[in-house]
Amino acid sequence: MAQRFNYDSLFSKTSQDAPPGSFRHAKYDFAVAYPDPEILPLDELVDSLKSAFDREGRDLAYYSDAAGYAELRRLVAEKLARERNMKVEADGLVLTSGSGEAIGIVIQALTDPGDVVLTEEFVYLGTLNQMRRYGADVVGVKCDDDGILPGDLDTVITEQTAKGKKVKYLYTIPTFQNPMGWTMTLERRKQVLEVTGKHGIPVFEDDCYADLRFEGEDVTSFHSLDETGRVVYVGSFSKIIAPGMRMGYLVAPQEVINRAWSFKSGGAVSQFTALAVAEYMKGGMDQHIEAHNRALAAKRDAMLAALGENFGSSVTWTAPQGGLYLWVKFPEGADLAAVQDQVYEEGVGYYNGAQFSPSGEGANYVRLCFGHPSAETIYEGIGELARILDKKGVFPG
Ligand SMILES: Cc1ncc(COP(=O)(O)O)c(C=O)c1O
Structure with a gap:
């Protein structure tokens, strides 16, 4: 057999092993924050694409605007002005392949190896991984149900700076913080802006769940509370249409966009997708979001009811007003990380808290997503989770 070619001596010094991950699906999948496949607006997207193609499909013969389809940028800017009180022009916004790409290129533009970057004490895994990949020293800031604790934020920045670290x-x-589920109050947002302002630190706001509110009142964006260009903002269509669309956006001062863009590869986002999304925004997207949110509320209730029936008082959980998951706390010492793979093999998927923690603590927490399964499946699956954990003696039932 021919000997395989060896690339080892050819890889660049900055390259790392990072194989493309694949997502596994348990029978009861509470691990990843997917929407419900039954709710996806497939027919509407096809109709939207058809209308857009009839009008301007032949423009696909050209490479599109590097910042992404101008009409979609205009519609997103309008939506952000209307719903998130943001003063943003289509030209101050660029489209990216999901918000994940926007997050990645901003991290690369702003992070040198060894720099301290701050996050909430538990944080979205995708961001945490990207920060680590580019050498950041990620430090979590303590939170309560109203959001980041400004006093702890101030202390962490002061301590890190005293150590000679650049924050x-x-x-x-x-x-709808991922994974904790709370929404930061307006007062806290103002306090966080004040503390970071005092130390000359920008705020990188990830608002990808803003549309998934099924109860309570919206709280305005960080971006709308700042007039100095100190807030960089990302959003996404993944949670309101589907992750498979790979469409997100970045709003930032031009100098930040220019630097971040130097890390973008592959040219503009797909014009094919952008045409469908833009047309859908002009048509039924808002009604779809409302229907989706009603369905999410019912699923959240099914999960709350099932937890109440199956878990004793030693376990507590949040009841978020939107978003896709509950954050569940087991007694101190319970190790939901150790049994995660075995529980998965038995049919129930979840992510444990330590996975979201910059310091690796929190194995007595789990995040349970209710977006993807039906209410009946959620109800059944939570019962199954309780049964498996009980059998494994993970916590006193
Ligand atoms: C907080 C947060 N930000 C960003 C993303 C990335 O989403 P996408 O790249 O699909 O827009 C996710 C996905 O789960 C998320 O939870």
Whole structure:
């Protein structure tokens, strides 16, 4: 057999092993924050694409605007002005392949190896992984149900600076925080802006769940509370249409966009997708979001009811007003990380808290997503989770 070619001596010094991950699906999948496949607006997307193609499909013969389809940028800017009180022009916004790409290129533009970057004490895994990949020293800031604790934020920045560390930015998911589920209050947002302002640190706001509110009142974006260009903002269509669309956006001062863009590869986002999304925004997207949110509320209730029936008082959980998951706390010492793979093999998927923690603590927490399964499946699956954990003696039932 021919000997395989060896690339080892050819890889660049900065390259790392990072194989493309694949997502596994358990029978009861509470691990990843997917929407419900039954709710996806497939027919509407096809109709939207058809209308857009009839009008301007032949433009696909050209490479599109590097910042992404101008009409979609205009519609997103309008939506952000209307719903998130943001003063943003289509030209101050660029489209990216999901918000994940926007997050990645901003991290690269702002982070040198060894820099301290701040996040909430538990944070979206995708961001945490990207920060680590580019050498950031990620430090979590303590939170309560109202969001980041400004006193702890101030202490962490002061301590890190005293150690000679450069604190580069605070990344926050202020609306339906992933994984903790709370929404930061207006007062806290103002306090966080004040503390970071005092130390000259920008705020990197990830608002990808802002549309998934099924109860309570919206809280305005960080971006709308700042007039100095100190807030960088990302959003996404993944949670309101589907992750498979790979469409997100970045709003930032031009100098930040220019630097971040130097890390973008592959040219503009897909014009094919952008045409469908733009046309859908002009048509039924808002009604779809409302229907989706009603369905999410019912699923959240099914999960709350099932937890109440199957878990004793030693376990507590949040009841978020939107978003896709509950954050569940087991007694101190319970190790939900150790049994995660075995529980998966038995049919129930979840992510444990330590996975979201910059310091690796929190194995007595789990995040349970209710977006993808039906209410009946959620109800059944939570019962199954309780049964498996009980059998394994993970916590006193
Ligand atoms: C907080 C947060 N930000 C960003 C993303 C990335 O989403 P996408 O790249 O699909 O827009 C996710 C996905 O789960 C998320 O939870």
